[in-house]
Amino acid sequence: MISAKLRAWWGSPVVWTVRFLPGVSAGLAAALCLLVLVNGLLPAVAILASGMIVGAVPGTVSRGFDSADGRTAVWALVLMGVAFVGQQVVARLSASVAGTVGARLDGRLQQRAIVAVNGPVGVRHLDDPAVQNQVSRVAGMGVGGYTPGGAVTGLTTRAGQWVQGVAAVVLIAFYQWWLAALIFAAQLVWGRVTRREYARQTKALVSQTGLLRRADYFRDLALTGGAAKEIRVFGLADWLVDRFRTEWTDAMAKVWAQRGTDVLSALALCFVLAANFLAFFLLGWDAARQAIGLGALVIFLRAVMSVATVSTRGRQDLQISHGVAAIPALLALEAAAAGVPTVSGRPVPVDVPKSEVAFHGVTFAYQGATTPVLKGFDLVIPSGRAMAVVGVNGAGKTTLVKLLARLYDPDDGQITVDGVDVREFDAHEWQRRIAAIFQDFTRYELSVRDNVTFGAIGNAGDERLLRRAAERAGIRERVEALDHGWDTLLTRQRAGGAELSGGEWQRVALARALFAVEAGAKILVLDEPTANLDVRAEAAFYERFLALTQGVTTIVVSHRFSTVRKADQICVVDGGKVLELGSHDELLAKRGRYAEMFASQSDHFLDQTPGEPK
Numbered sequence: 001m002i003s004a005k006l007r008a009w010w011g012s013p014v015v016w017t018v019r020f021l022p023g024v025s026a027g028l029a030a031a032l033c034l035l036v037l038v039n040g041l042l043p044a045v046a047i048l049a050s051g052m053i054v055g056a057v058p059g060t061v062s063r064g065f066d067s068a069d070g071r072t073a074v075w076a077l078v079l080m081g082v083a084f085v086g087q088q089v090v091a092r093l094s095a096s097v098a099g100t101v102g103a104r105l106d107g108r109l110q111q112r113a114i115v116a117v118n119g120p121v122g123v124r125h126l127d128d129p130a131v132q133n134q135v136s137r138v139a140g141m142g143v144g145g146y147t148p149g150g151a152v153t154g155l156t157t158r159a160g161q162w163v164q165g166v167a168a169v170v171l172i173a174f175y176q177w178w179l180a181a182l183i184f185a186a187q188l189v190w191g192r193v194t195r196r197e198y199a200r201q202t203k204a205l206v207s208q209t210g211l212l213r214r215a216d217y218f219r220d221l222a223l224t225g226g227a228a229k230e231i232r233v234f235g236l237a238d239w240l241v242d243r244f245r246t247e248w249t250d251a252m253a254k255v256w257a258q259r260g261t262d263v264l265s266a267l268a269l270c271f272v273l274a275a276n277f278l279a280f281f282l283l284g285w286d287a288a289r290q291a292i293g294l295g296a297l298v299i300f301l302r303a304v305m306s307v308a309t310v311s312t313r314g315r316q317d318l319q320i321s322h323g324v325a326a327i328p329a330l331l332a333l334e335a336a337a338a339g340v341p342t343v344s345g346r347p348v349p350v351d352v353p354k355s356e357v358a359f360h361g362v363t364f365a366y367q368g369a370t371t372p373v374l375k376g377f378d379l380v381i382p383s384g385r386a387m388a389v390v391g392v393n394g395a396g397k398t399t400l401v402k403l404l405a406r407l408y409d410p411d412d413g414q415i416t417v418d419g420v421d422v423r424e425f426d427a428h429e430w431q432r433r434i435a436a437i438f439q440d441f442t443r444y445e446l447s448v449r450d451n452v453t454f455g456a457i458g459n460a461g462d463e464r465l466l467r468r469a470a471e472r473a474g475i476r477e478r479v480e481a482l483d484h485g486w487d488t489l490l491t492r493q494r495a496g497g498a499e500l501s502g503g504e505w506q507r508v509a510l511a512r513a514l515f516a517v518e519a520g521a522k523i524l525v526l527d528e529p530t531a532n533l534d535v536r537a538e539a540a541f542y543e544r545f546l547a548l549t550q551g552v553t554t555i556v557v558s559h560r561f562s563t564v565r566k567a568d569q570i571c572v573v574d575g576g577k578v579l580e581l582g583s584h585d586e587l588l589a590k591r592g593r594y595a596e597m598f599a600s601q602s603d604h605f606l607d608q609t610p611g612e613p614k
């Protein structure tokens with residue numbers, strides 16, 4: 001029972017944070033401890049000095065500064081001055097060291113958070129709203145704008161107050177040990193009871209993470225610029241402000257409801273009032289009957305008041321309570337990442353796929369979905385050939401690619417490469433073999449160089465590969481004409497940055513995939529690679545398609561038949577299965593779904609332009 005409690009305490013977020021500090025900087029953590037100790041003891045020194053001064057005043061007045069009392073008064077004054085100035089200096093120093101240690105701690109934890117969130121091979125965990133709430137707490141590094149680093153500052157303040165309180169208790173013990181214990185107990189209870197409010201507020205804030213994320217979404221939509229155009233065109237600004245206010249107020253109402261006092265607080269207040277009253281009464285009584293001197297009276301009175309620092313409430317309590325709220329979320333994410341069993345496996349042979357990539361009876365449903373996207377899906381993609389995947393919206397084309405890249409694993413069936421289940425391979429190594437450019441590819445607000453070389457980060461320094469990939473994607477000329485060439489930042493929000501058009505971005509993304517292929521990836525996945533390209537660019541891509549994909553096992557997902565028809569084979573996905581499979585000509589001859597889709601797109605083009613799509 002006790003050991004369980006001890007374990008829980010040892011693993012509690014506050015203690016975890018403190019235990020973590022020496023790892024952040026042993027020297028700074030030790031310095032902080034020392035400063036906290038000195039900062040907490042100096043008030044006791046000042047109390048003693050003030051008592052000595054008061055005690056020595058009558059003697060000094062009657063016998064002068066040359067007397068023993070006079071010398072005591074002078075030394076006590078010096079001590080008082082040193083203690084006072086020392087407190088100012090040490091308080092500033094400890095705040096500064098706590099700030100530094102805190103900032104480093106936040107940096108460390110953020111690194112761990114990045115590793116934890118990206119630890120699992122797949123992305124299934126990110127579909128879980130509970131995990132997203134954890135991610136949000138970890139990303140914000142706490143709740144309510146407080147971080148574990150801020151908690152270090154709060155803990156420093158709190159620890160200093162404790163040392164000060166305990167030192168005062170020791171002083172009172174020289175008068176009456178039981179009184180010292182009583183006052184200490186009263187202040188402890190009062191502090192604990194009143195601080196419950198902060199713990200309750202933190203708990204409420206944590207429970208409201210989902211709602212707060214929604215409020216944050218509206219705020220970020222309005223502030224980060226991604227929706228700036230639509231907000232203006234559709235006049236959404238007032239609506240956004242309104243939604244943000246409603247969501248935020250709803251979320252915070254539960255937190256604010258935790259404020260206030262209760263019967264227990266009132267009882268604790270009575271306890272602390274009674275203990276202090278008793279102390280003042282006894283001290284006054286003993287002073288009146290001259291059982292204690294004037295100096296001792298001052299020391300004990302001030303010491304009684306000083307114990308109250310143990311129960312002081314303030315900003316530090318929120319800093320601690322809210323700040324460490326990120327820790328359980330981080331540890332949960334880390335535990336989840338560590339629990340993924342399928343990361344390591346056998347090395348992926350250099351030349352896979354030698355014969356084929358195959359889906360065997362693959363069934364897959366997204367978390368929470370009632371019907372599977374794929375139901376016993378079978379498909380063989382011969383190595384070095386291009387397979388196009390077509391189908392209506394939501395048919396599961398992108399899902400196929402996600403499964404192949406092990407962003408998700410099938411619920412049933414298997415995906416094999418040259419007969420080996422991909423789950424047997426080292427997952428990270430396998431993912432490096434796939435050069436995928438998704439429909440919703442990422443527009444990194446970084447340099448063009450980064451945007452392309454992210455395809456194979458290990459080859460980032462290879463200028464020849466970089467230029468070749470950009471050339472093949474048809475973006476090299478445009479990049480080299482930019483003010484800072486390959487180092488141009490692709491965002492207007494940074495000085496010297498450039499903004500690309502949708503089609504140019506798509507070519508950069510294509511260059512990224514091609515860079516990966518140049519660097520050794522064997523499977524090229526192009527999900528809607530021409531969606532943003534103009535007619536000419538699309539035609540050019542189509543002309544180069546065979547050259548781009550030559551010798552690489554390629555999967556191209558597209559609604560554009562000009563791209564699709566170039567593939568060696570085309571697979572029509574419908575109802576979670578392969579409905580038709582064959583070359584463009586074979587499928588046209590079959591007069592099935594593919595021929596129907598092709599005809600309707602051709603008709604559409606014929607309506608608009610003279611000539612059928614190429």
Ligand SMILES: Nc1ncnc2c1ncn2[C@@H]1O[C@H](COP(=O)(O)OP(=O)(O)OP(=O)(O)O)[C@@H](O)[C@H]1O
Nearest residue numbers: 127366367373391392393394395396397398399400
């Ligand atoms: N992360 C997810 N969680 C839950 N459902 C998802 C998720 N991703 C996709 N889906 C659902 O799975 C189905 C198949 O999606 P998928 O993206 O594979 O379709 P698609 O054939 O590529 O469609 P499109 O042609 O519109 O790009 C859709 O109904 C979609 O809503």
